Amino acid sequence: MVFLSMQSYPGVMTVTRPYHHGDLPRVLLQAAVTAIEEAGPAALSLRDLARRTGVSHAAPTHHFGDKAGLLTALAVEGFDLLAATLTAAGDDLLDVGVAYVDFAVRHRAHFEVMFRPDLYRADAPEVRAAQERAGAALHTGVATLPPDRAEPGEARTDALAAWSIVHGFATLWLSGALPADVEADPRIAARTVIRRLFPPP
Template sequence: MTTPYHHGALPAALLQAAEAILEREGIGALTMRGAAREAGVSHAAPSHHFGDLSGLLTALAASGFVRLREHVETEVAVAEPGRSAHLTALGRGYIGFARASPALFQLMFRSERLDWSNPVLSTAGAAAFSFLTLRETEGAVPIASHGIQSLMTATARWSLMHGLAMLLIDGRLGAMSDRVPGADVDTLIEHVLTCLVRQEM
Protein backbone atom coordinates (compact mmCIF):
# COMPACT_ATOMS: atom_id res chain seq x y z
CA MET A 1 0.00 0.00 0.00
CA THR A 2 1.37 3.42 -0.92
CA THR A 3 1.68 6.26 1.57
CA PRO A 4 -0.27 9.44 0.83
CA TYR A 5 1.99 12.49 0.73
CA HIS A 6 1.18 16.10 0.18
CA HIS A 7 2.52 16.98 -3.27
CA GLY A 8 5.15 19.34 -1.85
CA ALA A 9 6.39 16.76 0.65
CA LEU A 10 6.79 13.88 -1.80
CA PRO A 11 10.11 14.99 -3.39
CA ALA A 12 11.68 15.33 0.07
CA ALA A 13 10.37 11.89 1.03
CA LEU A 14 11.82 10.38 -2.14
CA LEU A 15 15.19 12.01 -1.51
CA GLN A 16 15.21 10.69 2.04
CA ALA A 17 14.37 7.22 0.75
CA ALA A 18 17.08 7.43 -1.93
CA GLU A 19 19.68 8.47 0.63
CA ALA A 20 18.69 5.60 2.92
CA ILE A 21 19.32 3.13 0.09
CA LEU A 22 22.55 4.87 -0.87
CA GLU A 23 23.98 4.74 2.64
CA ARG A 24 22.74 1.21 3.32
CA GLU A 25 23.48 -0.57 0.04
CA GLY A 26 25.57 1.76 -2.14
CA ILE A 27 24.94 3.61 -5.36
CA GLY A 28 24.65 0.41 -7.40
CA ALA A 29 21.47 -0.53 -5.51
CA LEU A 30 19.79 2.85 -5.96
CA THR A 31 17.10 2.79 -8.65
CA MET A 32 13.98 4.83 -9.29
CA ARG A 33 11.77 1.87 -8.40
CA GLY A 34 13.82 1.18 -5.29
CA ALA A 35 13.44 4.77 -4.09
CA ALA A 36 9.67 4.58 -4.69
CA ARG A 37 9.44 1.30 -2.81
CA GLU A 38 11.51 2.65 0.09
CA ALA A 39 9.26 5.73 0.32
CA GLY A 40 6.11 3.64 0.00
CA VAL A 41 4.79 5.44 -3.07
CA SER A 42 3.88 4.46 -6.62
CA HIS A 43 6.67 3.45 -9.01
CA ALA A 44 5.82 6.44 -11.22
CA ALA A 45 6.33 9.02 -8.46
CA PRO A 46 10.14 9.50 -8.80
CA SER A 47 9.92 9.96 -12.58
CA HIS A 48 7.22 12.57 -12.14
CA HIS A 49 9.42 14.68 -9.87
CA PHE A 50 12.98 13.93 -11.03
CA GLY A 51 12.68 12.60 -14.59
CA ASP A 52 15.26 9.83 -14.45
CA LEU A 53 17.92 8.39 -12.16
CA SER A 54 20.38 11.13 -13.05
CA GLY A 55 17.79 13.70 -12.02
CA LEU A 56 17.23 11.94 -8.70
CA LEU A 57 20.96 11.65 -8.01
CA THR A 58 21.48 15.29 -8.97
CA ALA A 59 18.77 16.46 -6.58
CA LEU A 60 20.20 14.24 -3.84
CA ALA A 61 23.70 15.65 -4.38
CA ALA A 62 22.32 19.20 -4.28
CA SER A 63 20.71 18.50 -0.92
CA GLY A 64 24.06 17.13 0.23
CA PHE A 65 25.88 20.34 -0.66
CA VAL A 66 23.29 22.36 1.26
CA ARG A 67 23.84 20.18 4.31
CA LEU A 68 27.62 20.32 3.91
CA ARG A 69 27.48 24.10 4.02
CA GLU A 70 25.23 24.00 7.09
CA HIS A 71 27.58 21.55 8.81
CA VAL A 72 30.57 23.83 8.25
CA GLU A 73 28.67 26.93 9.36
CA THR A 74 27.61 25.19 12.57
CA GLU A 75 31.22 24.33 13.43
CA VAL A 76 32.41 27.84 12.64
CA ALA A 77 29.63 29.38 14.75
CA VAL A 78 30.72 27.55 17.91
CA ALA A 79 34.48 27.90 17.37
CA GLU A 80 36.60 29.86 19.80
CA PRO A 81 37.76 33.31 18.66
CA GLY A 82 40.97 33.39 16.64
CA ARG A 83 42.21 32.41 13.21
CA SER A 84 43.58 29.04 14.33
CA ALA A 85 40.27 27.90 15.82
CA HIS A 86 38.39 29.24 12.81
CA LEU A 87 40.45 27.29 10.28
CA THR A 88 40.23 24.12 12.36
CA ALA A 89 36.45 24.53 12.51
CA LEU A 90 36.27 24.67 8.72
CA GLY A 91 38.06 21.34 8.51
CA ARG A 92 36.03 19.77 11.29
CA GLY A 93 32.80 20.76 9.57
CA TYR A 94 33.86 19.33 6.21
CA ILE A 95 35.22 16.09 7.61
CA GLY A 96 32.37 15.75 10.09
CA PHE A 97 29.85 15.81 7.27
CA ALA A 98 31.80 13.21 5.32
CA ARG A 99 31.90 10.93 8.36
CA ALA A 100 28.18 11.34 9.02
CA SER A 101 27.08 10.68 5.41
CA PRO A 102 29.93 8.90 3.61
CA ALA A 103 27.95 7.51 0.65
CA LEU A 104 26.21 10.82 0.02
CA PHE A 105 29.55 12.63 0.27
CA GLN A 106 31.05 10.36 -2.37
CA LEU A 107 28.02 10.80 -4.65
CA MET A 108 28.47 14.59 -4.51
CA PHE A 109 31.79 14.21 -6.31
CA ARG A 110 30.70 11.60 -8.88
CA SER A 111 30.46 14.06 -11.76
CA GLU A 112 29.71 11.32 -14.28
CA ARG A 113 26.41 10.57 -12.48
CA LEU A 114 25.32 14.18 -11.93
CA ASP A 115 23.94 16.93 -14.14
CA TRP A 116 25.98 20.00 -13.26
CA SER A 117 23.98 22.08 -15.75
CA ASN A 118 21.08 21.78 -13.31
CA PRO A 119 20.87 25.20 -11.58
CA VAL A 120 19.82 23.69 -8.26
CA LEU A 121 23.00 21.61 -8.10
CA SER A 122 25.34 24.26 -9.46
CA THR A 123 23.99 26.87 -7.04
CA ALA A 124 24.17 24.54 -4.04
CA GLY A 125 27.68 23.44 -4.96
CA ALA A 126 28.94 27.00 -5.38
CA ALA A 127 27.38 28.06 -2.07
CA ALA A 128 28.95 25.11 -0.27
CA PHE A 129 32.41 25.76 -1.64
CA SER A 130 32.32 29.45 -0.87
CA PHE A 131 33.08 28.34 2.71
CA LEU A 132 36.63 27.71 1.49
CA THR A 133 37.04 31.49 1.40
CA LEU A 134 35.58 32.06 4.86
CA ARG A 135 37.63 34.40 6.99
CA GLU A 136 37.43 34.78 10.73
CA THR A 137 35.79 38.21 10.64
CA GLU A 138 33.93 38.00 7.33
CA GLY A 139 31.29 35.95 5.65
CA ALA A 140 31.93 33.68 2.72
CA VAL A 141 32.56 35.30 -0.64
CA PRO A 142 32.20 33.52 -3.99
CA ILE A 143 35.56 32.13 -5.03
CA ALA A 144 35.26 33.71 -8.48
CA SER A 145 35.37 37.17 -6.91
CA HIS A 146 38.83 36.55 -5.41
CA GLY A 147 42.25 36.88 -6.95
CA ILE A 148 44.72 34.12 -7.71
CA GLN A 149 46.16 34.11 -4.18
CA SER A 150 42.77 33.50 -2.61
CA LEU A 151 42.05 30.80 -5.18
CA MET A 152 45.33 29.08 -4.31
CA THR A 153 44.49 29.26 -0.60
CA ALA A 154 41.02 27.86 -1.17
CA THR A 155 42.43 25.05 -3.31
CA ALA A 156 45.00 24.16 -0.66
CA ARG A 157 42.30 24.06 2.01
CA TRP A 158 40.05 21.87 -0.10
CA SER A 159 42.88 19.52 -1.07
CA LEU A 160 43.75 18.84 2.54
CA MET A 161 40.18 18.59 3.84
CA HIS A 162 38.88 16.47 0.97
CA GLY A 163 41.89 14.19 0.90
CA LEU A 164 41.60 13.63 4.63
CA ALA A 165 37.86 12.95 4.33
CA MET A 166 38.37 10.39 1.56
CA LEU A 167 41.14 8.60 3.44
CA LEU A 168 38.81 8.42 6.42
CA ILE A 169 35.88 7.07 4.38
CA ASP A 170 38.14 4.48 2.73
CA GLY A 171 39.36 3.28 6.11
CA ARG A 172 42.94 4.32 5.47
CA LEU A 173 43.33 6.53 8.52
CA GLY A 174 42.37 3.70 10.85
CA ALA A 175 44.97 1.47 9.25
CA MET A 176 47.63 4.15 9.78
CA SER A 177 46.70 5.05 13.35
CA ASP A 178 46.69 1.36 14.33
CA ARG A 179 50.43 1.30 13.64
CA VAL A 180 51.18 4.01 16.20
CA PRO A 181 50.75 3.16 19.91
CA GLY A 182 48.33 5.50 21.64
CA ALA A 183 47.05 7.03 18.40
CA ASP A 184 43.46 7.06 17.23
CA VAL A 185 41.65 8.43 14.20
CA ASP A 186 40.26 11.52 15.94
CA THR A 187 43.69 12.50 17.26
CA LEU A 188 45.19 12.02 13.81
CA ILE A 189 42.50 14.21 12.24
CA GLU A 190 43.17 17.01 14.73
CA HIS A 191 46.91 16.87 14.04
CA VAL A 192 46.35 17.04 10.29
CA LEU A 193 44.03 20.04 10.71
CA THR A 194 46.78 21.67 12.72
CA CYS A 195 48.93 21.41 9.58
CA LEU A 196 46.25 23.37 7.73
CA VAL A 197 46.45 26.11 10.32
CA ARG A 198 50.25 26.25 10.26
CA GLN A 199 50.46 26.58 6.48
CA GLU A 200 48.25 29.67 6.59
CA MET A 201 49.58 31.37 9.70
Protein backbone atom coordinates in the same frame (compact mmCIF):
# COMPACT_ATOMS: atom_id res chain seq x y z
CA MET B 1 1.75 13.05 11.06
CA VAL B 2 -1.47 12.87 9.06
CA PHE B 3 -2.45 9.82 7.09
CA LEU B 4 -4.21 10.48 3.83
CA SER B 5 -6.31 8.23 1.69
CA MET B 6 -4.67 6.56 -1.27
CA GLN B 7 -6.09 5.43 -4.52
CA SER B 8 -7.76 2.18 -5.50
CA TYR B 9 -6.70 -1.20 -4.21
CA PRO B 10 -8.53 -4.42 -5.02
CA GLY B 11 -11.24 -4.91 -2.41
CA VAL B 12 -10.10 -2.01 -0.26
CA MET B 13 -11.51 1.46 -0.64
CA THR B 14 -8.93 3.56 1.12
CA VAL B 15 -5.39 2.89 2.24
CA THR B 16 -3.08 5.19 4.12
CA ARG B 17 0.18 6.77 3.24
CA PRO B 18 2.73 7.60 5.94
CA TYR B 19 3.52 11.11 4.74
CA HIS B 20 1.77 14.31 3.81
CA HIS B 21 0.51 14.57 0.30
CA GLY B 22 3.09 16.26 -1.86
CA ASP B 23 5.98 15.28 0.39
CA LEU B 24 6.93 12.29 -1.69
CA PRO B 25 10.05 13.97 -3.15
CA ARG B 26 11.42 14.55 0.32
CA VAL B 27 10.53 11.03 1.40
CA LEU B 28 12.23 9.61 -1.68
CA LEU B 29 15.40 11.62 -1.07
CA GLN B 30 15.52 10.35 2.51
CA ALA B 31 15.05 6.78 1.27
CA ALA B 32 17.83 7.36 -1.26
CA VAL B 33 20.15 8.47 1.53
CA THR B 34 19.41 5.30 3.46
CA ALA B 35 19.86 3.11 0.40
CA ILE B 36 23.14 4.77 -0.55
CA GLU B 37 24.48 4.42 2.98
CA GLU B 38 23.73 0.72 2.76
CA ALA B 39 25.14 -0.14 -0.64
CA GLY B 40 26.69 2.91 -2.24
CA PRO B 41 25.37 5.27 -4.89
CA ALA B 42 26.16 2.92 -7.76
CA ALA B 43 23.73 0.31 -6.46
CA LEU B 44 20.87 2.77 -6.09
CA SER B 45 17.68 1.62 -7.79
CA LEU B 46 14.63 3.77 -8.43
CA ARG B 47 12.40 0.73 -8.10
CA ASP B 48 13.96 -0.12 -4.77
CA LEU B 49 13.23 3.42 -3.58
CA ALA B 50 9.63 2.99 -4.69
CA ARG B 51 9.36 -0.25 -2.72
CA ARG B 52 10.93 1.31 0.36
CA THR B 53 8.41 4.13 0.32
CA GLY B 54 5.40 2.04 -0.63
CA VAL B 55 4.63 3.73 -3.93
CA SER B 56 4.54 2.44 -7.47
CA HIS B 57 7.72 1.98 -9.42
CA ALA B 58 7.11 5.02 -11.61
CA ALA B 59 6.35 7.52 -8.84
CA PRO B 60 10.00 8.59 -8.42
CA THR B 61 10.29 9.17 -12.15
CA HIS B 62 7.34 11.56 -12.05
CA HIS B 63 9.01 13.85 -9.53
CA PHE B 64 12.63 13.70 -10.64
CA GLY B 65 12.39 12.84 -14.32
CA ASP B 66 14.96 10.10 -14.12
CA LYS B 67 17.65 8.68 -11.89
CA ALA B 68 20.09 11.45 -12.71
CA GLY B 69 17.40 13.96 -11.77
CA LEU B 70 16.99 12.43 -8.34
CA LEU B 71 20.74 12.43 -7.74
CA THR B 72 20.91 16.02 -8.96
CA ALA B 73 18.40 17.01 -6.31
CA LEU B 74 20.41 15.07 -3.74
CA ALA B 75 23.61 16.84 -4.80
CA VAL B 76 22.01 20.27 -4.54
CA GLU B 77 20.69 19.42 -1.09
CA GLY B 78 24.15 18.23 -0.15
CA PHE B 79 25.98 21.36 -1.29
CA ASP B 80 23.50 23.56 0.54
CA LEU B 81 23.81 21.44 3.65
CA LEU B 82 27.59 21.67 3.40
CA ALA B 83 27.46 25.44 3.02
CA ALA B 84 25.29 25.69 6.12
CA THR B 85 27.56 23.37 8.07
CA LEU B 86 30.72 25.27 7.18
CA THR B 87 29.12 28.61 7.94
CA ALA B 88 27.91 27.38 11.31
CA ALA B 89 31.39 26.13 12.17
CA GLY B 90 32.58 29.69 12.69
CA ASP B 91 35.67 31.59 11.52
CA ASP B 92 38.50 29.39 12.72
CA LEU B 93 39.97 27.57 9.75
CA LEU B 94 40.65 24.49 11.84
CA ASP B 95 37.02 24.32 12.89
CA VAL B 96 35.85 24.80 9.32
CA GLY B 97 38.11 22.01 8.11
CA VAL B 98 36.99 19.64 10.82
CA ALA B 99 33.38 20.52 9.98
CA TYR B 100 34.05 19.60 6.35
CA VAL B 101 35.29 16.16 7.35
CA ASP B 102 32.50 15.76 9.87
CA PHE B 103 29.95 16.60 7.18
CA ALA B 104 31.40 13.96 4.85
CA VAL B 105 31.20 11.30 7.54
CA ARG B 106 27.77 12.24 8.86
CA HIS B 107 26.23 12.85 5.45
CA ARG B 108 28.12 10.17 3.64
CA ALA B 109 25.43 9.59 1.00
CA HIS B 110 25.19 13.24 0.03
CA PHE B 111 28.96 13.64 -0.02
CA GLU B 112 29.56 10.60 -2.20
CA VAL B 113 27.05 11.78 -4.77
CA MET B 114 28.19 15.41 -4.74
CA PHE B 115 31.67 14.62 -5.98
CA ARG B 116 30.64 12.02 -8.53
CA PRO B 117 29.47 14.23 -11.36
CA ASP B 118 29.04 11.32 -13.76
CA LEU B 119 26.01 10.27 -11.72
CA TYR B 120 23.99 13.47 -12.04
CA ARG B 121 23.65 16.67 -14.06
CA ALA B 122 26.54 18.60 -12.58
CA ASP B 123 26.16 21.39 -15.11
CA ALA B 124 22.62 22.24 -14.03
CA PRO B 125 22.37 25.87 -12.87
CA GLU B 126 20.95 24.98 -9.45
CA VAL B 127 23.93 22.69 -8.90
CA ARG B 128 26.40 25.38 -9.92
CA ALA B 129 24.75 27.85 -7.58
CA ALA B 130 24.82 25.48 -4.62
CA GLN B 131 28.45 24.62 -5.34
CA GLU B 132 29.36 28.28 -5.27
CA ARG B 133 27.59 28.80 -1.96
CA ALA B 134 29.59 25.93 -0.44
CA GLY B 135 32.80 27.22 -1.97
CA ALA B 136 32.19 30.68 -0.58
CA ALA B 137 31.67 29.24 2.89
CA LEU B 138 34.96 27.41 2.64
CA HIS B 139 36.83 30.47 1.42
CA THR B 140 35.48 32.47 4.34
CA GLY B 141 37.40 30.21 6.68
CA VAL B 142 40.60 30.58 4.68
CA ALA B 143 40.26 34.36 4.63
CA THR B 144 40.75 34.48 8.40
CA LEU B 145 44.36 33.37 8.05
CA PRO B 146 46.95 36.04 8.88
CA PRO B 147 48.04 37.49 5.52
CA ASP B 148 51.65 37.84 6.61
CA ARG B 149 53.08 36.30 3.49
CA ALA B 150 53.41 38.79 0.69
CA GLU B 151 53.51 36.47 -2.30
CA PRO B 152 50.69 37.04 -4.77
CA GLY B 153 48.15 34.25 -5.16
CA GLU B 154 49.07 32.92 -1.75
CA ALA B 155 45.51 33.07 -0.49
CA ARG B 156 44.33 31.03 -3.47
CA THR B 157 47.01 28.45 -2.84
CA ASP B 158 46.03 28.34 0.83
CA ALA B 159 42.40 27.79 -0.08
CA LEU B 160 43.22 25.08 -2.58
CA ALA B 161 45.57 23.36 -0.15
CA ALA B 162 43.02 23.51 2.66
CA TRP B 163 40.25 22.19 0.46
CA SER B 164 42.51 19.43 -0.88
CA ILE B 165 43.64 18.22 2.51
CA VAL B 166 40.21 18.08 4.12
CA HIS B 167 38.61 16.62 0.99
CA GLY B 168 41.35 14.05 0.65
CA PHE B 169 41.16 13.04 4.27
CA ALA B 170 37.38 12.73 4.06
CA THR B 171 37.36 10.62 0.90
CA LEU B 172 40.16 8.39 2.14
CA TRP B 173 38.27 7.92 5.38
CA LEU B 174 35.03 7.08 3.59
CA SER B 175 36.70 4.69 1.18
CA GLY B 176 38.21 2.76 4.07
CA ALA B 177 41.67 3.12 2.59
CA LEU B 178 43.27 4.53 5.74
CA PRO B 179 45.36 2.17 7.84
CA ALA B 180 43.74 0.74 10.94
CA ASP B 181 46.00 2.55 13.37
CA VAL B 182 44.53 5.97 12.60
CA GLU B 183 42.58 7.69 15.35
CA ALA B 184 39.05 6.26 15.47
CA ASP B 185 37.35 9.65 15.70
CA PRO B 186 37.65 11.29 12.29
CA ARG B 187 37.27 14.77 13.79
CA ILE B 188 40.29 14.34 16.04
CA ALA B 189 42.39 12.80 13.29
CA ALA B 190 41.32 15.51 10.86
CA ARG B 191 42.24 18.28 13.28
CA THR B 192 45.71 16.82 13.70
CA VAL B 193 46.22 16.58 9.97
CA ILE B 194 44.90 20.07 9.22
CA ARG B 195 47.09 21.53 11.96
CA ARG B 196 50.04 20.09 10.06
CA LEU B 197 49.10 22.33 7.12
CA PHE B 198 48.28 25.41 9.20
CA PRO B 199 50.43 25.16 12.33
CA PRO B 200 49.62 27.55 15.19
CA PRO B 201 52.07 30.47 15.44
